[in-house]
Amino acid sequence: MAHGQDDDGIVEGYWDIDALTAALGAARSRWRQAQQHHAEYGAEGFPSRDNLTKIMQSLCGALFPLRLGPSFVRLHNEDAYVAETLQTVLSRLYGQIRLELIYALKGEPADAVDREAARIIAAFARSLPALRTLLDTDVEAAFLGDPAARSVDEVLICYPSMLAIIHHRLAHRLHELGAPLVARIMSEIAHGKTGIDIHPGATIGQSFFIDHGTGVVIGETAIVGDRVRLYQGVTLGARSFPADEKGALEKALPRHPIIEDDVVIYAGATILGRIIVGSRSVIGGNVWLTDSVPADSNVRQAKAQYEVTSRAHVSAPHRVHAMLESTDGVGENI
Numbered sequence: 001m002a003h004g005q006d007d008d009g010i011v012e013g014y015w016d017i018d019a020l021t022a023a024l025g026a027a028r029s030r031w032r033q034a035q036q037h038h039a040e041y042g043a044e045g046f047p048s049r050d051n052l053t054k055i056m057q058s059l060c061g062a063l064f065p066l067r068l069g070p071s072f073v074r075l076h077n078e079d080a081y082v083a084e085t086l087q088t089v090l091s092r093l094y095g096q097i098r099l100e101l102i103y104a105l106k107g108e109p110a111d112a113v114d115r116e117a118a119r120i121i122a123a124f125a126r127s128l129p130a131l132r133t134l135l136d137t138d139v140e141a142a143f144l145g146d147p148a149a150r151s152v153d154e155v156l157i158c159y160p161s162m163l164a165i166i167h168h169r170l171a172h173r174l175h176e177l178g179a180p181l182v183a184r185i186m187s188e189i190a191h192g193k194t195g196i197d198i199h200p201g202a203t204i205g206q207s208f209f210i211d212h213g214t215g216v217v218i219g220e221t222a223i224v225g226d227r228v229r230l231y232q233g234v235t236l237g238a239r240s241f242p243a244d245e246k247g248a249l250e251k252a253l254p255r256h257p258i259i260e261d262d263v264v265i266y267a268g269a270t271i272l273g274r275i276i277v278g279s280r281s282v283i284g285g286n287v288w289l290t291d292s293v294p295a296d297s298n299v300r301q302a303k304a305q306y307e308v309t310s311r312a313h314v315s316a317p318h319r320v321h322a323m324l325e326s327t328d329g330v331g332e333n334i
Contacts, residue, residue, distance in 0.1 A: 047096045052185050058089040067156045094121040100181045120177045138165050141207040161210035164196035171200035219256035231267040239273035
């Protein structure tokens with residue numbers, strides 16, 4: 001193949017496509033040979049992140065049509081919009097669940113896969129009214145818990161934590177019903193958009209509020225009670241990761257905290273391990289907590305020793321002079 005560019009501007013001659021294709025095929029074969037106990041989905045297809053992104057956008061619109069639906073939705077046509085949207089989106093979600101189950105039920109006949117996918121999507125659809133009611137408690141908790149919130153509509157439209165919580169509520173239900181991969185993709189879509197990482201396996205009670213939210217991490221086996229409030233940078237994580245006799249990490253063991261009702265956890269706090277934070281406790285900012293605390297506890301880090309000095313005298317004496325020379329004492333020349 002000659003060096004240079006063809007008429008479309010495609011560079012040629014600097015690589016051997018046949019050799020590259022063969023080498024990548026060999027790498028895939030080696031991987032599949034080594035991972036036969038946990039084979040890839042590739043032969044039948046894989047749940048699509050792009051498709052699930054569109055599905056989640058439609059589900060958000062179906063749950064909150066006047067706020068998260070398209071601009072043409074009004075009171076007079078919202079039921080029609082919801083009906084049409086659900087008819088389409090639930091069919092598409094069924095297809096994504098079926099792709100997961102083809103792998104999860106490997107060796108089972110196709111009709112068994114279809115029956116299980118139908119069971120999951122039917123139960124998920126029946127859950128939507130209750131999920132909407134649960135999400136209403138989250139919206140109200142954000143409005144009541146944030147003095148900057150001027151309306152529940154502002155919370156729903158503007159707050160990234162609400163997007164993360166909506167995704168989590170939907171993903172958690174699918175996780176419960178037996179579609180953990182689709183659920184995880186849904187959660188990671190919200191993670192990518194908001195910086196809030198909630199595993200779909202985490203159990204979270206009603207009236208849940210994350211203020212600001214960036215950097216929040218909630219692990220798979222965490223249990224969060226009702227009316228809990230978290231701030232940015234909070235981690236509900238695992239302290240250790242037990243391994244089996246072959247050195248592989250054991251999966252799904254309870255390893256994340258239990259946060260009881262009415263707890264507030266301030267920014268940057270890290271809570272690790274299967275510990276219990278008792279009801280009505282307050283965990284201060286930047287606290288590192290690895291032991292259980294009883295109800296009504298107030299946990300805060302020791303006061304830092306610090307000294308306050310004037311930087312103006314040391315690094316900017318001209319600012320001090322300007323302040324003193326100001327005619328009205330406000331320092332107009334600074």
